[in-house]
Amino acid sequence: MKHKILDRLHEEEDFLSGEKLSEEFGLSRTAIWKHVKSLKEDGYKIESVTRKGYRLVSSPDIVNYDEIKEILHTKIVGSKVIYFRSLESTNKTAKEVAAVNNEGTVIVAEHQTKGRGRLGREWISLNRKGLYFSVILKPDTDPTKVAKLTLMGAAAVNRGLVDMGIESRIKWPNDIVIKGKKVAGILTEMNCELGTINHIIIGIGINVNQSKEEIPYELRDRASSLLIESNKAIKRKELMAAVLNRLDELYLKFLQDEDLDQVLEICREESAVIGKDVMVIQGNSSRKGHAVGINHDGELQVRFDTGLETVYSGEVSIRREDEYI
Numbered sequence: 133m134k135h136k137i138l139d140r141l142h143e144e145e146d147f148l149s150g151e152k153l154s155e156e157f158g159l160s161r162t163a164i165w166k167h168v169k170s171l172k173e174d175g176y177k178i179e180s181v182t183r184k185g186y187r188l189v190s191s192p193d194i195v196n197y198d199e200i201k202e203i204l205h206t207k208i209v210g211s212k213v214i215y216f217r218s219l220e221s222t223n224k225t226a227k228e229v230a231a232v233n234n235e236g237t238v239i240v241a242e243h244q245t246k247g248r249g250r251l252g253r254e255w256i257s258l259n260r261k262g263l264y265f266s267v268i269l270k271p272d273t274d275p276t277k278v279a280k281l282t283l284m285g286a287a288a289v290n291r292g293l294v295d296m297g298i299e300s301r302i303k304w305p306n307d308i309v310i311k312g313k314k315v316a317g318i319l320t321e322m323n324c325e326l327g328t329i330n331h332i333i334i335g336i337g338i339n340v341n342q343s344k345e346e347i348p349y350e351l352r353d354r355a356s357s358l359l360i361e362s363n364k365a366i367k368r369k370e371l372m373a374a375v376l377n378r379l380d381e382l383y384l385k386f387l388q389d390e391d392l393d394q395v396l397e398i399c400r401e402e403s404a405v406i407g408k409d410v411m412v413i414q415g416n417s418s419r420k421g422h423a424v425g426i427n428h429d430g431e432l433q434v435r436f437d438t439g440l441e442t443v444y445s446g447e448v449s450i451r452r453e454d455e456y457i
C-alpha cells in the first residue's frame with residue numbers, strides 16, 4: 133500500500149489531500165498518515181500542510197524498486213527487486229532465496245556487513261556510497277559455461293558505465309578499472325547438480341560516490357570510485373538500472389543464440405589487459421607473460437617464455453606489469 137501511495141504522490145505535482153487518498157485506497161486518514169510517516173522514515177521528503185494534504189518534495193538516493201522501475205526496461209533481469217537496508221552479503225541472501233524466486237530476481241542492499249569477493253576475500257561495502265546487488269539467473273545450460281557468464285556481468289557493468297558517460301575498462305575476468313584502479317568487481321557463484329545448473333548468482337559491487345578518504349587506506353593505491361575518477365556524483369539508481377538493462381540485453385541474446393559472442397567481443401574490445409604485459413598470480417607463485425586475447429570459452433590467452441597458455445578464471449589473479457592491479 134505504501135508503494136501505491138508513493139506512486140500517487142509521484143504522479144501529482146501539487147498537493148494531494150489525505151481525504152482523496154483515503155477515498156482512492158479505501159483507508160482511513162490515519163492509515164494514510166501512517167504510510168506517509170513510514171515513507172518519510174525511508175527518506176522521502178513529503179510536505180504535509182493542513183487542509184492541503186501531502187506533496188512529494190524529493191526522493192532519497194535509495195535503490196529500491198520504486199526508484200528504478202521507471203528507468204528499467206528489462207524482460208527478465210529485475211522482474212523482481214528485493215531491497216534491504218543492510219545485509220551480510222547480497223550473494224548470500226540471493227543463494228538462500230534462489231530456489232523460491234524466478235530468474236531475474238535481484239537482491240539489493242544499501243550496505244553489506246560481510247560483502248564477499250572471490251576466494252573468500254572481502255568486498256568493502258560502505259553504506260549508500262556504492263551499489264551492491266546480486267542477480268539470480270537460471271539458464272538451461274551446462275555448468276562449463278558459467279565462467280563466461282561472469283564475463284557477461286563484467287560486460288554489462290562496463291556498458292552500463294558507458295551509458296552513464298564513464299569510460300572504464302574490463303580487467304579479465306571480473307574487475308572494472310579506471311586509470312588502473314578497481315571501481316567494481318563481480319562475483320559469480322553457481323549451484324548445480326548432475327551437470328545441470330539450478331541457479332547462478334551474479335553479484336555486482338560498484339564503488340560509486342566514495343570520496344578519497346572513504347576508500348580504505350590499504351586499498352588506495354589500487355581502488356577508487358566513480359566520483360573520484362570522473363569528478364561527478366552519480367545517481368546510484370540510474371547506474372543500477374543502466375547495468376540491469378545491459379545485463380538483460382546480453383542475457384536475452386545468450387538465451388536466443390546460445391552463445392556469448394557479443395559478451396566476448398565487449399570483453400576483448402574494452403579490455404584493460406589484452407596487449408599488455410601481465411603477472412599471472414596463482415597462490416604464492418607469479419609468472420610474467422603477455423596477454424594476447426580471450427578465446428571462445430572466455431579464457432585468457434597469455435604468452436609466456438615457454439609458449440602460449442590458456443589461463444582459467446577462478447584460480448588466478450592477473451596484474452598488469454605497469455599498474456598496481
Ligand code: BT5
Nearest residue numbers: 221222223247248249250253255256265317335336337355
Ligand atoms: C571481487 O572479488 O572483485 C568481487 C566483488 C563482488 C562484490 C559484490 S557486492 C554484491 C555481491 N555480494 C557480495 O557479497 N559480493 C558481491 P575479488 O576479485 O576477489 O576482489 C576482492 C579484493 O578487492 C579484496 O581482496 C580487496 O583487495 C579489494 N577490494 C575490497 N573491497 C573493495 C572495494 N570496495 N573496491 C575496490 N577493491 C576492493
